[in-house]
Amino acid sequence: MNFSFFKRKKAITLHTIAFYNVENLFDPLENEGTLDADFTPKGVKRWTTHRYKRKLQQLAATISEIGLSASGCPPDLVGVAEVENKLVLQELLATGPLKKVPYDFVHYDSADERGIDTALLYNKEIFKVVSSQAIPLVLDGSNGLPESTRDILYVSGKLKGEPMHLFVNHWPSKRDGTLATEYKRIIAANTITGFMRGIQKEYPNANYVVMGDFNDDPSSLSIQTLKRSHSLYNPIEKLQTPTRGSVNYQKSWCLFDQILLSPNFLTDTKGTLTLAGADIFDEGHLKESKGKYKGSPFRTYVGSRYLGGISDHFPVYIQLELK
Known part of the structure; x- marks a missing residue:
């Protein structure tokens, strides 16, 4: 794609915020302290x-296109998981x-045994960026x-x-069963x-953006717990249908990938950022083109x-419009 097309529309100023689980973006090197031997040339x-x-x-091309048709430029913020x-x-x-985009990143090495952050x-x-930190998720294992x-x-x-205050998440999976692991996502x-x-003690009217692969659908108790705490709004929620989602598991669609916002983004106050839209970026080239999993990622x-x-x-x- 030619970078000359990345020009922000003058008629409307849209800012795209995206989240993407990039599926095991490992380098081919074997690194000490992580279980990454499978992702090496001899693995x-x-x-x-x-x-x-x-x-x-493939990832660079995809990220550059998210929200492009409406905003005229690549996303301003992209949360990523599994790096x-x-x-x-x-x-x-x-x-x-x-x-060709002036991107930088914030990253901390986590305690994940596979080494994905x-x-x-x-x-x-x-x-x-004003400040950043890694918030540990404290869980007790079965032992x-x-x-x-x-x-x-x-x-x-x-x-x-x-x-604004952003949280990028990759919550514990359902590998050991939905009910058996639900408490982890609630934690x-x-x-x-x-x-x-x-x-809130310092900034009573704080703007929140909470994004991630939550390994739970919008209706799940963990997401509902998150929403209720600070009256968060989930614009991704309405996008889930029996034939559409962000991930397909055993031929069923799930919407594990979501972006939640504080209600501050739902006003039309001049000079503020207001929610203009939300979507799943599921263009045809990101899908299986044939076979029994046709249409899946x-x-x-x-x-x-x-x-x-x-x-x-x-x-x-999501896309925010500067009023």
Whole structure:
């Protein structure tokens, strides 16, 4: 895609905020302290430099297109999940159309045993980072010992001068069963709401953006717990149908990827950012084109079998209009 097309429309100023689980963006190196041996050239997945570079190209092209048709430019903020380290983020931002956007990122290494983290990509000309930290998610495993999992990334900053507090999440999976793991995601929700209470003491009218792969649908108790705490609004919720979602599991659509907002973004006050729309970025080239999984996200791997796709999730995004 030609960068000359990335021109923000003058008639309307839209700012795109996206979230994308990029499905195991590992470098091909074996790194100490993480269980990443499968993602090496000699590992089970035969993860070569060629395959890695191909994935970077595909992800860079996809990210650059999110919300582009309405805003005229790539997203200003992108939360990402399943990135291994700073190196893969640096190489992603140096790839294809992304290298022409003034992006930087916020990332912390988490305690996740697989070494997959969350991060925030941001356009330095639009968003200014004020502070950031990794919020540990404290869980006890079945053996009573602390469970290693992803931190919650918190970033405070200003988008076109308007302060906001962002949380990027990748909540514990349902691998051991929905009901057996539900408490973990509720703890994650309560961890965020507790952190928000601290923010409220200093900033009573704080703007919140909570995004992530929550491994739960909008109707789940964990998401409802998160919504109720600070009257958050979930514009992604209305997008879920039996034939549409952000991830497809056993031929059923789920909407695990969501972006929730504080009610401040629902006003029409002049000079503020107001919600203009929300969508799932599920363009045709991101989907399986044939077979029994036609229409599902075109993933990189199924088990150890390489398919060459981009991710097993579709990105989701919102757009804010500067009134």
